[in-house]
């Protein structure tokens with residue numbers, strides 16, 4: 001079991017906290033006071049699950065009667081183009097918009113981000129080819145059960161991002177299928193610093209490499225099976241990785257830190273990425289409720305007033321992400337939903353809202369490691385994917401940006417985030433434990449020594 005290096009301290013419920021300064025304190029309970037002892041990452045994993053469960057209980061799926069969609073929280077769009085113009089002034093101006101989004105929704109979308117339209121279209125096209133053109137035996141040969149690091153092909157029912165979905169009276173299978181890979185120096189436009197370590201602290205070993213498995217444990221389809229696949233993935237990954245480094249400098253500025261504050265922690269960053277596929281669900285006949293026009297949404301991709309929500313299938317269970325932040329590219333079919341925290345406008349209940357579809361943008365969300373590092377100041381917000389009948393298939397490419405997995409993280413300065421309640425730990429240890437918790441219980445049993 002991975003445990004963090006820490007002195008005995010209470011275990012805060014990381015997702016229920018608000019920071020000493022600046023955080024929006026939307027009905028968050030105080031952190032539980034644990035009786036002495038050494039808290040472990042496993043306890044934090046359990047706390048995250050408890051938080052998820054409590055937020056899901058009583059969550060609204062529709063605006064309360066009489067509340068206009070426009071009055072509900074949404075996902076801001078930030079034009080980050082000016083942050084590339086070479087002036088600190090412009091970078092600070094973009095950083096302050098990022099700060100506002102991180103303090104409130106924890107989600108924002110970015111335009112003029114520098115990832116080329118060709119790279120985005122290319123990786124989405126490869127996602128389609130992977131799930132439709134590669135034979136079942138070839139996919140199964142890359143099954144993630146062969147990887148200690150969750151690399152390769154993930155059938156829809158092997159992991160449950162919300163473990164509660166696999167248990168209880170009404171277990172719900174996710175519809176998603178995935179293909180996962182991680183950081184490699186060969187995919188990093190900077191070439192890295194030669195010091196990459198994996199989630200579990202291991203160093204890539206050439207001994208493990210084969211024609212389709214790289215030294216760091218990534219598994220790729222053979223070139224003859226999907227010509228051009230690897231090249232398109234590498235192009236997109238390189239661009240999105242560099243964008244993530246740029247964004248992390250803006251995050252540093254947004255926290256009132258020097259913009260190079262995190263630089264030494266992203267020389268060989270963790271960067272798991274996935275191709276995700278949500279199969280189309282056949283259209284069904286539904287009674288369509290006639291809505292009051294004034295309640296209709298101004299957001300793109302609303303799509304939640306069409307009466308199909310009851311028949312929707314769970315694409316990916318409700319969860320928060322684990323790393324620092326996620327950069328998500330998706331096809332134009334809607335499906336991503338965000339659980340906004342309780343507020344007066346939603347009767348003080350959490351409320352599910354669709355994430356707007358804004359072609360050409362990338363969606364950014366704060367994840368749990370950054371949330372705990374910022375002492376709860378930046379919000380890691382629950383989200384899920386629902387596949388609605390007749391909405392067509394959906395592809396997405398999340399990129400989960402982490403600092404170097406072996407980077408020991410000290411609390412951020414008190415002037416930025418208040419007096420931190422979090423204990424230092426290594427990013428890799430934390431993320432690996434969160435990933436393990438998504439595996440089917442029987443799979444975890446099998447792995448016990």
Ligand SMILES: O=C(O)CCC(=O)C(=O)O
Nearest residue numbers: 276321330336385396398
């Ligand atoms: O497919 C999507 O739109 C979201 C994916 C996601 O939230 C995840 O993989 O963590």
Ligand SMILES: [Fe+2]
Nearest residue numbers: 319320321383
């Ligand atoms: Fe996610």
